Amino acid sequence: MKGQTYPFFIKNLIMDAPAKAYILGVVSHNAKVACTKCHCVGVRKPRKGFASTAKQKKIARQALCFLNMDAVPREHEDFFDDSVPRCDPKGGCDLHHLNEEEIIDRGAYDDEASIFFDESDDEGFIEEDIVHPEKRNRQTPKHHKHWTILSKITRLHLIKGIPLDPMHLLYIGCCPKWVKIFCDNSSLLSALNKLQVSQRLLQARQYQPCEFQRFPDTLAKVKLWKATQFRVFLIYIGLFALYGLIDEKYFRHFSYLVCCARYMSKKLPSDEAKSSEVRKKIAQIVRPLLRKFVEDAVSLFGPEFVTYNVHNLIHIVDDYLEFGSLENFSAFIFESFLKNLKKYVHSGYKPRQQNVNRYSADIRIGTYSGIMECDSDNRAPLDDVALYYEEPQLFVKGKEYTVQEGENEEALYESFSELHFRDFKLKVGLDGDCFCLIESRHYVRISTILRKVASKEIFIIGKYFMNVENLFTVPMNSENIGMVSCHNLSEERWFSVTELETKCYAFRIQPTGGRLHSICICD
Numbered sequence: 001m002k003g004q005t006y007p008f009f010i011k012n013l014i015m016d017a018p019a020k021a022y023i024l025g026v027v028s029h030n031a032k033v034a035c036t037k038c039h040c041v042g043v044r045k046p047r048k049g050f051a052s053t054a055k056q057k058k059i060a061r062q063a064l065c066f067l068n069m070d071a072v073p074r075e076h077e078d079f080f081d082d083s084v085p086r087c088d089p090k091g092g093c094d095l096h097h098l099n100e101e102e103i104i105d106r107g108a109y110d111d112e113a114s115i116f117f118d119e120s121d122d123e124g125f126i127e128e129d130i131v132h133p134e135k136r137n138r139q140t141p142k143h144h145k146h147w148t149i150l151s152k153i154t155r156l157h158l159i160k161g162i163p164l165d166p167m168h169l170l171y172i173g174c175c176p177k178w179v180k181i182f183c184d185n186s187s188l189l190s191a192l193n194k195l196q197v198s199q200r201l202l203q204a205r206q207y208q209p210c211e212f213q214r215f216p217d218t219l220a221k222v223k224l225w226k227a228t229q230f231r232v233f234l235i236y237i238g239l240f241a242l243y244g245l246i247d248e249k250y251f252r253h254f255s256y257l258v259c260c261a262r263y264m265s266k267k268l269p270s271d272e273a274k275s276s277e278v279r280k281k282i283a284q285i286v287r288p289l290l291r292k293f294v295e296d297a298v299s300l301f302g303p304e305f306v307t308y309n310v311h312n313l314i315h316i317v318d319d320y321l322e323f324g325s326l327e328n329f330s331a332f333i334f335e336s337f338l339k340n341l342k343k344y345v346h347s348g349y350k351p352r353q354q355n356v357n358r359y360s361a362d363i364r365i366g367t368y369s370g371i372m373e374c375d376s377d378n379r380a381p382l383d384d385v386a387l388y389y390e391e392p393q394l395f396v397k398g399k400e401y402t403v404q405e406g407e408n409e410e411a412l413y414e415s416f417s418e419l420h421f422r423d424f425k426l427k428v429g430l431d432g433d434c435f436c437l438i439e440s441r442h443y444v445r446i447s448t449i450l451r452k453v454a455s456k457e458i459f460i461i462g463k464y465f466m467n468v469e470n471l472f473t474v475p476m477n478s479e480n481i482g483m484v485s486c487h488n489l490s491e492e493r494w495f496s497v498t499e500l501e502t503k504c505y506a507f508r509i510q511p512t513g514g515r516l517h518s519i520c521i522c523d
Contacts, residue, residue, distance in 0.1 A: 009155045012323060014331050016168040017308065024079075024158065025148040029308045030064060033143045037159065037315040040071035045304045063304035066311035069291060078144070079151045079158045163319035164312050166326040167335070170261060171230040173309035176222070178254060179233070181301060182246065183219050193245040194219055200241040200509065201233075207506050208232075209432045211424055227332070235261050236522045239471065239483065240507045252474055253300060256293040260286045260313075262481040262522075264320050265327065279321050287317045289475060392458060392497055393420040394451060401450065413450040419458070424503040426460075435504040435521060436460070438495055443468065443486050443504060443521050458497040463489040483522050485509075 017029040020036065027034055032042040044062040150158060182189040189197070198218035205215045214229050216237060225233075233241070239258055242251060263282050268275040290313045297305045316326075323329045344358040345351045396417035405411050419426040426446060427433035434446045442464035450459045465486035471478040478484060505522045 010153060010161070012329055013150075013156075013162045014165055014329055014334065015162075016165055016331070020162060023148065023150065024162070025146040026143050027145060031142070032064065034064075034308055035066060035071075035311060035315075036074065036162075037164075037312065037318070038068075038071040038073050040066045040068040040311065042066045042308075043303075045302070047304045063307055065303045065306050066308060067298070067303055067306055069294060069311075069314050074143075074159055076157050076159050079148065160318070160322050163323060163329045164316050165331045166316065166329070167227050167231075167331045169309050169312055169316060170326070171227045171234065174257065174313060175230045175234045175238075176225070177305070177307075177310070178257070179219075179222055179230075181305075182250075183222050188250065189246055196245055197241050201237065204237050204241070204507050207431045207508065209424070209503065209505055210427070210430075211503075227335075234258060235265060236505045237507050240509055243471065243509065250300065251472075253293065253296050255472055256289045256296070256475060257313075258483075259475060259481050260289050260293070261326070262483075264316075265325055268324050275324060279324060283317050283321050285476075286320070287314070290314050290317065292475070394418070394449070394458070395420060400453075412453040413459075414453060416449045416451065419449050419460075419497070426503060431506065433503075434462075435506040436462075437482075437501045437504055437521075438464070439499045439501050441468075442495075443484070444493075444495065445489065445506075447492060460495045460497060460500065461492055462495070463492055466490050486521055 013023070015023065017034075021028045021034070024036065026036060033039070034042065042064040045065050047063050148158070150156060156162075183194070198220065201216040201218060208215055212228070212232060214226055214232075216229060216232060217225060234257065239251070239255060242254065263286050266282070268278055294306055294310060294313060297310060319329060320326065340359075341355055344355045346354060394416040398415035398417060401413045401415060403411050403413055417428045425433060426436060426449070428446055428449060436444050436446060438444055444460070444462040444464045446460055446462040448461040450461065451457070452459070465488060467486065467488045468479070469485045471483050471485050507521070
């Protein structure tokens with residue numbers, strides 16, 4: 001770039017199933033050998049309730065089910081088998097519109113002659129590289145469609161380096177599939193119970209933290225839910241909304257998925273050695289739970305439930321071991337940034353250059369560096385983003401208080417309404433932003449934020465819940481994944497901001513007398 005070479009390497013590629021199949025040169029997700037992680041072969045099962053006419057029964061509205069959870073894993077070396085057909089190296093695989101001379105000139109596969117030609121590639125496919133089309137991959141003759149150019153990237157592992165995307169797999173794949181079964185079947189969730197679930201979801205809007213972009217909506221609009229709404233439902237409020245309204249076996253089945261999603265979404269230590277150790281421990285817990293979820297789905301909903309996305313739940317643990325928290329290899333950050341890319345393009349002239357130039361300008365002026373006011377001659381580079389908000393920031397100053405700290409000592413304190421950290425914000429007086437977890441395992445509702453004028457030390461004043469109970473005990477105590485039911489607030493106490501562990505999502509399920517008598521909290 002501008003005469004300079006910038007070395008880099010690709011850690012992973014994040015994409016949904018159709019894009020992954022296209023770029024890897026393998027069959028699509030609706031093929032029988034579609035799984036990119038193992039050699040499982042799918043079987044077609046008729047879907048219940050869809051075949052109403054003879055024609056529908058004939059075409060069967062069949063679901064492709066992947067029931068084998070112990071299939072042999074795929075290997076990176078499969079992509080380097082000489083028997084895998086290579087596509088057009090200059091882009092595109094459909095060469096039928098070219099004549100023989102054009103095919104030879106492009107160094108591509110000649111469909112009629114059944115051989116490959118390549119005279120332009122730097123590495124040079126000589127006579128030994130001529131491949132017949134009937135010779136596909138030796139182990140998976142129907143999985144690989146053509147050669148992929150990604151195989152030239154030496155540091156990119158084509159199995160481990162291209163993870164399953166949690167956003168498409170989990171949040172708009174498995175979770176909606178499970179929820180819609182209950183929405184469409186009154187024998188599993190009656191109309192009255194469905195209304196109560198919707199009321200709980202609407203009630204959760206009052207307690208939703210400011211970090212979430214979309215509010216929960218009713219089950220009647222579940223087909224219009226976005227991925228972030230399904231994520232909130234799965235990780236935070238789904239079990240609370242369904243509590244006591246569905247059969248115990250279905251509640252337990254959904255809790256398997258919730259426990260796994262919450263475990264794999266936990267923030268990991270920054271130290272790589274400690275992070276690796278934690279990931280291994282969590283994987284030992286999560287792997288059998290995901291297998292149990294898939295196994296029980298067959299008995300509860302039938303084999304047609306275990307489609308491509310559900311089957312891949314047993315493989316996402318391997319990606320978690322490789323890359324850490326689900327948010328590390330999720331497509332959320334890229335999908336959310338698309339609106340910014342659209343705003344950067346003001347005309348049809350050189351859109352890529354417009355994106356790069358305006359994004360670079362935003363970095364320099366502080367839009368993405370987190371520094372809103374900076375000297376034009378001393379603008380913070382992107383590297384300073386990690387340093388911003390390391391220390392909590394206070395906003396919306398209020399009254400000053402004089403507090404008696406000893407027999408003859410008084411201290412002056414300033415009050416504030418908002419306390420901002422790098423990852424979250426705490427706000428006084430808002431039900432969605434005033435709950436937090438202290439290191440002593442106290443769930444606290446904040447009433448005041450104070451800063452000592454002399455030492456600049458920050459304190460949180462609030463009431464903690466004296467009674468904390470598990471919401472469920474199977475497959476594990478819900479407290480292990482940060483989901484509890486609380487009631488009975490204590491008297492006000494002071495806590496140092498250094499004791500603060502995380503912010504909490506509080507969700508009321510038993511309102512009494514207009515007070516928070518019993519709430520459920522997710523940290």
